[in-house]
Amino acid sequence: MSAVRRLLCLVGLPLLLVGLLTPFLPLLLWSVAGGYRFPALLPAQTTGRGLRLLTDPQTKVLTGLENSTVIAVSVAVVAGLIGLSAGRALGMHRFRGRRLVQFLLLAPIIVPGLAVTLGIQVFFIRYGLAGTRLGVVLVHLVPTIPYVTLVMSSVYANFDPAYEEQARVLGAGPVQVQVRVTLPAVLPGLAVAALFAFLISWSEYILTLLVGGGSVQTLPLLLFAYVGSADVNAAAVLGLALVLPPMLLLGLTAVLLSGRPGPAGERALAGLGRV
Amino acid sequence: MPLLLAPALLPIVVLFLGGFAFGVAQSLGYQPYLGSRPVSLAAYRALAGDPAVRAAVGLTFRIALVSTLVSAVLAVVSALLIRRTGRGRRLVTLLFQVNLPVPHLVGAVSMLLLLGQSGLLARLGHAVGLVRAPADFPALTADRFGVAIVAEYVWKEVPFIGVVVLAALTGAVAEIEDAARSLGAGPWQQFRHVTLPLITPAVLSTSVIVFAFTFGSYEVPVLLGRPFPATLPVVAYQSYVDVDLAARPQAMAIAVVITVLVGLLVLVYLRLSERWLGRGLGGRR
Amino acid sequence: MATSVQVLRLTRSYGSAPVVRSVDLDVPAGALVALLGPSGCGKTTTLKIVAGLLAPDAGDVRFDGQSVLGVAAERRPVAMVFQKPLLFPHMTVADNVGFGLRMRRTDRAVIRRRVAEMLDLVRLPGFEARPVAELSGGQEQRVSLARALVVEPQVLLLDEPLSQLDAGLRVEMRELVRRVQREVGVTTIFVTHDQEEAVSLADRVALMLDGRVEQYAAPAAFYERPASLRVARFFGSRNYLPGVASGGVFRCALGSLTLRAADGPGVLVIRPEAVRLAGAAAANCVPAVVVATRYLGTSVAVEAAVDATPVHLSVDPSVRLAAGERVLLRLPPEACTVLPPD
Numbered sequence: 001m002s003a004v005r006r007l008l009c010l011v012g013l014p015l016l017l018v019g020l021l022t023p024f025l026p027l028l029l030w031s032v033a034g035g036y037r038f039p040a041l042l043p044a045q046t047t048g049r050g051l052r053l054l055t056d057p058q059t060k061v062l063t064g065l066e067n068s069t070v071i072a073v074s075v076a077v078v079a080g081l082i083g084l085s086a087g088r089a090l091g092m093h094r095f096r097g098r099r100l101v102q103f104l105l106l107a108p109i110i111v112p113g114l115a116v117t118l119g120i121q122v123f124f125i126r127y128g129l130a131g132t133r134l135g136v137v138l139v140h141l142v143p144t145i146p147y148v149t150l151v152m153s154s155v156y157a158n159f160d161p162a163y164e165e166q167a168r169v170l171g172a173g174p175v176q177v178q179v180r181v182t183l184p185a186v187l188p189g190l191a192v193a194a195l196f197a198f199l200i201s202w203s204e205y206i207l208t209l210l211v212g213g214g215s216v217q218t219l220p221l222l223l224f225a226y227v228g229s230a231d232v233n234a235a236a237v238l239g240l241a242l243v244l245p246p247m248l249l250l251g252l253t254a255v256l257l258s259g260r261p262g263p264a265g266e267r268a269l270a271g272l273g274r275v
Numbered sequence: 276m277p278l279l280l281a282p283a284l285l286p287i288v289v290l291f292l293g294g295f296a297f298g299v300a301q302s303l304g305y306q307p308y309l310g311s312r313p314v315s316l317a318a319y320r321a322l323a324g325d326p327a328v329r330a331a332v333g334l335t336f337r338i339a340l341v342s343t344l345v346s347a348v349l350a351v352v353s354a355l356l357i358r359r360t361g362r363g364r365r366l367v368t369l370l371f372q373v374n375l376p377v378p379h380l381v382g383a384v385s386m387l388l389l390l391g392q393s394g395l396l397a398r399l400g401h402a403v404g405l406v407r408a409p410a411d412f413p414a415l416t417a418d419r420f421g422v423a424i425v426a427e428y429v430w431k432e433v434p435f436i437g438v439v440v441l442a443a444l445t446g447a448v449a450e451i452e453d454a455a456r457s458l459g460a461g462p463w464q465q466f467r468h469v470t471l472p473l474i475t476p477a478v479l480s481t482s483v484i485v486f487a488f489t490f491g492s493y494e495v496p497v498l499l500g501r502p503f504p505a506t507l508p509v510v511a512y513q514s515y516v517d518v519d520l521a522a523r524p525q526a527m528a529i530a531v532v533i534t535v536l537v538g539l540l541v542l543v544y545l546r547l548s549e550r551w552l553g554r555g556l557g558g559r560r
Numbered sequence: 561m562a563t564s565v566q567v568l569r570l571t572r573s574y575g576s577a578p579v580v581r582s583v584d585l586d587v588p589a590g591a592l593v594a595l596l597g598p599s600g601c602g603k604t605t606t607l608k609i610v611a612g613l614l615a616p617d618a619g620d621v622r623f624d625g626q627s628v629l630g631v632a633a634e635r636r637p638v639a640m641v642f643q644k645p646l647l648f649p650h651m652t653v654a655d656n657v658g659f660g661l662r663m664r665r666t667d668r669a670v671i672r673r674r675v676a677e678m679l680d681l682v683r684l685p686g687f688e689a690r691p692v693a694e695l696s697g698g699q700e701q702r703v704s705l706a707r708a709l710v711v712e713p714q715v716l717l718l719d720e721p722l723s724q725l726d727a728g729l730r731v732e733m734r735e736l737v738r739r740v741q742r743e744v745g746v747t748t749i750f751v752t753h754d755q756e757e758a759v760s761l762a763d764r765v766a767l768m769l770d771g772r773v774e775q776y777a778a779p780a781a782f783y784e785r786p787a788s789l790r791v792a793r794f795f796g797s798r799n800y801l802p803g804v805a806s807g808g809v810f811r812c813a814l815g816s817l818t819l820r821a822a823d824g825p826g827v828l829v830i831r832p833e834a835v836r837l838a839g840a841a842a843a844n845c846v847p848a849v850v851v852a853t854r855y856l857g858t859s860v861a862v863e864a865a866v867d868a869t870p871v872h873l874s875v876d877p878s879v880r881l882a883a884g885e886r887v888l889l890r891l892p893p894e895a896c897t898v899l900p901p902d
Contacts, residue, residue, distance in 0.1 A: 026388035039401035086283035112491020119298025203378030246376035
């Protein structure tokens with residue numbers, strides 16, 4: 001049996017990793033390929049055209065980068081604050097209707113955003129929110145709130161309220177207790193929650209399209225346009241531009257939070273299902 | 276308490292519940308800011324008779340179901356393999372998770388460049404002499420079955436389910452397995468009677484999320500599928516942006532159908548998991 | 561500097577369950593009082609009301625005669641040490657100890673000096689820069705004590721601060737608490753469920769049972785003059801002899817004993833250590849047979865029987881007794897307490 005298992009490990013694991021990593025290969029090749037026609041395995045020559053597109057003011061890539069960043073950072077901040085308060089309510093308190101609130105706040109994990117956003121798109125237009133960054137930020141809150149709530153409520157559930165009592169009997173007022181004691185304690189979890197809000201917003205396509213219309217061009221919308229125009233070079237470069245910031249952020253967070261194991265990280269992993 | 280919950284509930288109630296409610300209303304003929312029309316089930320009747328929609332229901336279900344099942348099985352196998360890895364486990368775990376932050380849209384583009392008829396796989400086929408021209412390579416993208424769509428979902432969701440399962444396979448599980456072994460359980464019996472029941476809640480809850488996502492996702496099928504048959508979200512969006520405004524109630528009706536189908540699935544899951552495991556989706560805390 | 565604390569008819573319920581029922585407690589300035597009782601007796605709730613972390617349903621808390629009920633927890637001149645050390649994990653030892661002073665916007669240099677003094681006091685000199693994660697359990701609780709004392713509280717509240725330490729460390733910490741309390745002279749209320757801890761540490765002990773103070777007295781009184789059968793049982797008395805008293809004579813299963821008791825039915829309570837072996841027949845002596853002995857190191861626990869009534873006594877290990885041996889037991893009148901039956 002152990003021989004079979006060893007064989008499985010020996011063959012299965014490399015097979016798994018090859019399967020997971022191969023899809024990155026054409027993206028990397030196409031991003032620098034000049035004249036890459038079937039049946040060539042490798043590009044005949046390399047070109048910097050794709051990379052130049054990133055910084056070319058003629059294209060909308062820079063605007064897209066700005067839009068994506070502003071929107072995703074705003075969503076991360078707002079969703080983080082929302083998670084901070086809702087997480088406290090759900091993680092530290094038992095109250096009537098708690099299950100209902102929990103159900104409501106988690107429902108957008110399951111129900112597709114497209115299905116519900118079609119119904120209110122008219123109102124975004126009516127109230128002048130369509131085609132604005134604000135409108136896009138608002139609609140991005142729907143898929144992010146469940147995850148920040150999930151992360152922060154488990155963070156708060158693991159926070160011992162006795163720390164707050166301890167701070168109070170040492171002379172800290174209500175605001176000081178929150179700022180000096182509670183916030184530092186939940187900060188790692190908050191960072192994870194905000195990170196996932198950022199990632200979800202950064203990756204969002206259809207909600208941005210519905211509410212942003214054509215006027216708020218984020219990177220995913222531009223990528224889609226390049227795929228449509230069959231500019232594979234540009235699409236590959238833009239694809240990499242979409243992938244790298246989240247990977248760097250995730251790596252950075254992992255490094256910052258290493259040695260601080262806890263429920264936050266584990267729970268937060270679920271957030272990636274949405275990205 | 277209401278003060279703490281208001282910031283979270285406000286957007287969800289207005290945008291999410293409101294969106295669903297207005298979607299239902301519009302599917303029944305209500306038209307905000309346009310002339311009123313009588314309430315009717317015409318849109319739903321039209322759906323039932325629309326071959327595009329009927330084909331879409333089957334295709335969407337099939338893609339979501341196959342993607343979820345394949346992802347779940349591969350994820351469990353991967354998690355067990357990774358757990359047994361001795362040296363280099365950290366690196367393997369890292370590589371396993373590396374595509375987690377990749378947007379599905381980028382994943383779809385990658386699959387296009389990998390699985391398309393002039394994609395990297397077809398070129399590899401040419402290199403070993405199996406393929407002479409792009410047309411010789413089987414159509415995996417824009418095909419009838421949505422092979423590339425499933426491939427993209429599986430590629431993204433195996434690490435997602437796998438990571439959650441790995442988190443469930445703690446040291447405590449290893450101790451329980453040792454206890455089972457000391458009671459005479461063989462490797463298969465250990466897996467069947469100890470390991471599998473312990474990771475089932477993690478597998479089931481993530482699978483539900485994956486099924487719901489693959490059922491309602493738009494960008495992956497629109498890039499990797501064909502216009503007919505398309506998946507339900509694609510049909511809904513196409514009807515919504517149709518120049519003929521009369522198609523709007525139908526788009527809304529499809530949106531409602533998607534929501535109801537996914538909602539039903541979750542209810543079934545909650546029922547079953549409460550019966551089998553004594554815990555529901557809320558129990559994942 | 562020391563403040564007296566009065567707790568007057570304090571009452572508090574959780575939902576419909578009364579937890580503290582009309583508790584009165586008078587703690588003299590500078591005294592160390594132990595609030596003793598089993599878990600769920602209301603002692604921690606009482607402490608939290610004194611700290612201001614909970615509001616009472618009725619009753620009053622007074623410091624030096626002044627009610628403090630309207631004063632928020634952070635403004636009361638109290639400091640509290642909890643069961644868990646609750647050191648703030650994102651701060652160093654010095655930041656933890658100095659926390660209360662920072663909340664009072666004390667000058668930095670003063671904070672540094674006071675922190676060093678407090679760490680000296682709890683025998684952790686030079687620990688300022690240590691991360692909290694590197695401390696042992698005992699060190700954590702000592703830092704917690706220093707953190708409470710640094711603000712120079714007029715009242716120090718300790719909520720079972722030693723219960724999570726192992727036995728040896730607990731005795732050592734007990735002495736540290738006693739010494740520090742003496743040196744600082746702060747009025748202290750100490751909650752514990754450990755009777756040995758209470759009697760060895762406190763000037764006075766308040767035994768709480770079911771939300772009421774059952775007896776409030778100096779430690780020895782709980783052994784020598786328990787106020788009720790419940791108190792005697794909590795302190796581990798083993799001999800309970802129901803009977804009837806009249807005219808200075810108590811009639812029970814052991815026969816007639818001469819002792820002072822109010823006329824009427826009652827239960828005679830005597831601790832095993834107080835029961836003596838007598839050489840010759842005298843007043844309050846009864847013949848008995850040894851049933852079993854158990855060697856306990858510093859003493860021998862003996863179970864004897866007078867007819868069918870068991871009597872427990874504790875004798876010096878040098879006394880050799882065997883099962884079946886006939887002995888004469890003496891019950892000194894001054895060690896006997898007759899309590900009303902409950």
